[in-house]
Amino acid sequence: MAEALTAEHILSTTEDVLRRYGPAKATVVDVARALGVSHGSVYRHFPTKAALREAVTERWLDQAHAGLADIAEATTPAPDRLRDWLRALFDSKRRKALGDPELFATFDVLAKENSDVIAEHIADLVGQLAKIVADGVKSKHFKTKDVQRTALAVFSATDRFHNPAHAREWTEPDVEDAFDAVCDLVIRGLAAR
Amino acid sequence: MAEALTAEHILSTTEDVLRRYGPAKATVVDVARALGVSHGSVYRHFPTKAALREAVTERWLDQAHAGLADIAEATTPAPDRLRDWLRALFDSKRRKALGDPELFATFDVLAKENSDVIAEHIADLVGQLAKIVADGVKSKHFKTKDVQRTALAVFSATDRFHNPAHAREWTEPDVEDAFDAVCDLVIRGLAAR
DNA sequence: GGACTGACAGATGTTGAAATCTGTCAGCTG
DNA sequence: CAGCTGACAGATTTCAACATCTGTCAGTCC
Numbered sequence A, B: 001m002a003e004a005l006t007a008e009h010i011l012s013t014t015e016d017v018l019r020r021y022g023p024a025k026a027t028v029v030d031v032a033r034a035l036g037v038s039h040g041s042v043y044r045h046f047p048t049k050a051a052l053r054e055a056v057t058e059r060w061l062d063q064a065h066a067g068l069a070d071i072a073e074a075t076t077p078a079p080d081r082l083r084d085w086l087r088a089l090f091d092s093k094r095r096k097a098l099g100d101p102e103l104f105a106t107f108d109v110l111a112k113e114n115s116d117v118i119a120e121h122i123a124d125l126v127g128q129l130a131k132i133v134a135d136g137v138k139s140k141h142f143k144t145k146d147v148q149r150t151a152l153a154v155f156s157a158t159d160r161f162h163n164p165a166h167a168r169e170w171t172e173p174d175v176e177d178a179f180d181a182v183c184d185l186v187i188r189g190l191a192a193r
Numbered sequence C: 001g002g003a004c005t006g007a008c009a010g011a012t013g014t015t016g017a018a019a020t021c022t023g024t025c026a027g028c029t030g
Numbered sequence D: 001c002a003g004c005t006g007a008c009a010g011a012t013t014t015c016a017a018c019a020t021c022t023g024t025c026a027g028t029c030c
Helices: A007-021 A028-035 A039-045 A049-064 A066-073 A078-099 A101-112 A116-138 A147-157 A164-171 A175-190 B007-021 B028-035 B039-045 B049-064 B066-073 B078-099 B101-112 B116-138 B147-157 B164-171 B175-190
Strands: none
Touching: A007 A028, A007 A039, A007 A049, A007 A101, A028 A039, A028 A049, A049 A066, A049 A078, A049 A101, A049 A116, A066 A078, A066 A116, A078 A101, A078 A116, A078 A164, A078 A175, A101 A116, A101 A164, A116 A147, A147 A175, A147 B175, A164 A175, A164 B164, A175 B147, A175 B175, B007 B028, B007 B039, B007 B049, B007 B101, B028 B039, B028 B049, B049 B066, B049 B078, B049 B101, B049 B116, B066 B078, B066 B116, B078 B101, B078 B116, B078 B164, B078 B175, B101 B116, B101 B164, B116 B147, B147 B175, B164 B175
16 A cells, blocks of 8 residues: 555565465465455566466575575585585475475475476575585595586485475474484495595 | 186276276276176175275285395395396386376375385385395495394485386486486495495 | 175265456556 | 556356265175
């Protein structure tokens, strides 16, 4: 009303609407109603509903994983840093899955649609892994011929602990054990002998 | 008609019906019709539709993975044997996903339902992994404190390449690379130094 | 009397008409 | 004239009547 209608304003309202109705029920009309404008105005800022969902998810992912980049950039020994980073990723994902289920469900929808936002998100995470692996090689903690390929392998091997498709398993009591066991295996697999 | 109605006969007809209609559409009435009996007769041999589906899937899984146990029992060096076994599992799963999609979909349904059949199937596979890991420890190729935990870690780390939830990824060109990279990482992680 | 049928109740699925939604755009409004 | 509205076409979703399915069981038929 008094405020100008900004993309930012639309995004945070959409987040609220998604949280209330979930990705299956939330409509652009709902968002417009919550903003007190016509839905045509929303289309002035976002070309499609999909673009809107993606923008919300992108923001949400950035916020959720803000701390990860710091861990990746730290100067701690690479093996410890890798374990901390994988742990932080797992904890962050699980916290979101349990504490913010509707937005997590939105994220899950995008993941199953091969959205660009998810591809970028994954590329970002694998890039951070590559940084840690490269540091480990430099410090002689790790040994590998192809850093990028190895970073991808680490990401694949820990898929169960960050891919939203597996979220239902994250409440089982054995996951913690499984996570630690996979971490041990992966870190040993990287180690220089 | 001339034949007596046996559980075996019902199972193979159900397999045909599932292949034709898929798990979502196939009904007990369809199976009975294909057998030329009333659906009440089917319930004489299987208590519920779910039990029937599970029995079919169990047979199908046994047949699909018949060769795996032989590999696990072989006397080749444990690292090679592990790689062969993981490769055989991946190939077998992928072949089924592409060549027998409706029964694979049935398997996928059971997997998402936490069915006992799937739990046993997994326990069987992890048992075979444990055999290979234990042999590797005996022959000094591998080193681990807890064989069972390690076998589970190997199974988790390669989840992307056998869990039906990931079947859509198995046709992407990069999977082969990813599979090899994860195998390398896992086998290095097991190796004694 | 053991194997099978078919009618049945309640649950689940299908269908098509009505309601709502997405995305566009000509026109209003300040 | 930049920002917004609201009517619109076509796509999608909802809803309720209807059909089919699951699982049971009294009764039929060798």
